[in-house]
Amino acid sequence: MRKRVVCLGSNEQExxxxxxxxxxxxxxxxFDNPTNFLSWLAKGEYFDAILDSASLTSPLGLNLIRTLKKDIGIKEPIFWLTNDSVSSGLQSMLVDAGVTDIFSQKIEKEKLLAQLQLTDTGKTAISATQKNPYAYQNPIGKRTFDILVSATALLCLSPLFLLVALLVKLESKGPAFYYSYRVGTGYRIFRFWKFRSMRQNADKMLTSMKNLNQYQTAIAEEPAQQFTSLCAACTAAGTNCQSPLIDSQGKTICEKQYKVAKQAENGAAFIKIANDPRITKIGMFLRNTSLxxxxxxxxxxxxDMSIVGNRPLPLYEAEKITTDHFAARFIAPAGITGLWQVSKRGKGGNMSEEERKELDIEYxxxxxxxxxxxxxxxxxxxxxxKENV
Incomplete structure (x- = not known):
């Protein structure tokens, strides 16, 4: 009997x-959106497996898989498709969400058909992924501490909340509180609440201001990559290249140079703008004091968060941190404050993107x-x- 497979993703060519x-x-x-797929599913349509090629943080990504497996309770296998290498930490997250196995976009036909054949006997294949040694388990002591501190602080600070909310509304039109979707522990997406410190159309202004990004500027300031046989560090040390690569024409290039050039091509993972013109006067005060x-x-x-942890990231930032060991930052609790904030705050924006990621992984x-x-x-x-982060 022919198998029926559901493909989730926005790439029609794939x-x-x-x-x-x-x-x-x-x-x-x-299906290229979750609403149509869930409506189709609600009609009782049958299928044998799901192939998901969406990005982790998209509406068709990790959260939908959790919903299908843990809320709706589907038994059919879900296979994750990706063009990128997958770290052990990310593998653990996918398996925990309910993914049966991980395929490259160039699917091994025999392997997939073998996996589908197992559905006839009610079995599912077990993924060969390794368990991440740093997989986050929320200790009871930490969660108890978070509940006691947050509940006490919300109660004691309620008069301050009312005062700040009034000042925000008096200065500019719009709600006193603002939320955006952020990616926290295990790539889980949640509503992240703050006092509004920007004008109402701040999100729409961001695209035209990305050239002001401090992290992007740091990349742009790297020496122009000529792909010579030796990078600047090896040349200065008087040694041969310690990490050579061979390009498609057989030419030797430095891996370090190549990585910097690729990072500049793809853009910075984090976005931070000094003297952001979208911020209101009251908003600037609130940010400088972290209120x-x-x-x-x-x-x-x-x-959703802990008092201390790695900063939850906006979706557009989190999507760039999915393939290498940097994904380990998502295997820790998301927090209000954390290691990188206290390590580099006030340094005038001199923290590089790599330093910030490494501090997140260390935590x-x-x-x-x-x-x-x-x-x-x-x-x-x-x-x-002075520096707000």
């Missing part, structure tokens, strides 16, 4: 290529309640430094 290659063995049903962050205590109470590997208390104590003096 679906056409798959349909053409598997036409003799598989019927393909394609705009207070509503995140509600996120902590809900369990993910070594966090503890004792370390959290140390970071909290360092956070208070950092609040009075």
């Amino acid at each position: 679906v056409q290529d798959f349909t053409s290659e598997f036409a003799a063995d598989v019927d393909v049903q394609h 705009d962050e207070l509503p995140q205590l509600y996120n902590v109470l809900r369990g 993910a590997k070594n966090f503890s309640l004792r370390k959290d208390l140390q970071i909290i104590l360092k956070t208070f003096p950092a609040l009075f430094q």
Whole structure:
């Protein structure tokens, strides 16, 4: 009997290529948005497997898989398709969400058909992915601490909340509170609350201002890459290249040079703009004193975040951190304050993107309640430094 496979993703060409290659063995049903797919599913339509090629943070990505497996309770296997290498940490997240196996976009036909054949016997294949040694488990002590601190702070600071909300509304039209979708622990997406510190159309202005991004500027300031046989570091040391690559024409290039050039081509993962013109006067005060962050205590109470952890990222930033060991930053709790904030705050924007990622990974590997208390104590003096983060 022919198998019926659901393909989730926005790339029509990929679906056409798959349909053409598997036409003799598989019927393909394609959906490019979750609403249509869930409506189709609600009609009782049958299928044998799902192939998901969407980005992790898209509406068809990781959250939809969790919904299908843990809320709706579908039994059919879900296969994840990607063009990129997948770190052990990301593998653990995918498996935990309900992914059966991971394929490259160039699907191994025999392997997929073998996986689909197992559905006849009610079995599913077990993925060969490795468990991440740093997989985040929320300790009871840390969660208890978060609940006690956030609940007490929300109660005690309620008069301040009312005052700040009034000042925000008096200066500019719009709501006192603002939320955006952020990506936290395990690539989970949640509403991230702040006091509004920007004009109402701030998000629409961002595209035209990306040239002001401090992280992008740091990339642009790197020496122009000529792809010579030696990078500047090896030349200065008087050694041969320690990490040579061979391009398609057989020419030797330096891996370090290549990585910098590719990063410049793809753009910075983080976005931060000094003297951001979208910020209101009250908003600037709130940011300099970090009062705009207070509503995140509600996120902590809900369990979206912790008091201390790695900063949850906007979707457009998180989508760029999915393939190498930097994905380990998402295997730690998302937090209001964290290691990179207290390590580099007030340094005039001199923190590089790589430094920030490495600090996030360091926290993910070594966090503890004792370390959290140390970071909290360092956070208070950092609040009075000029640089806001």
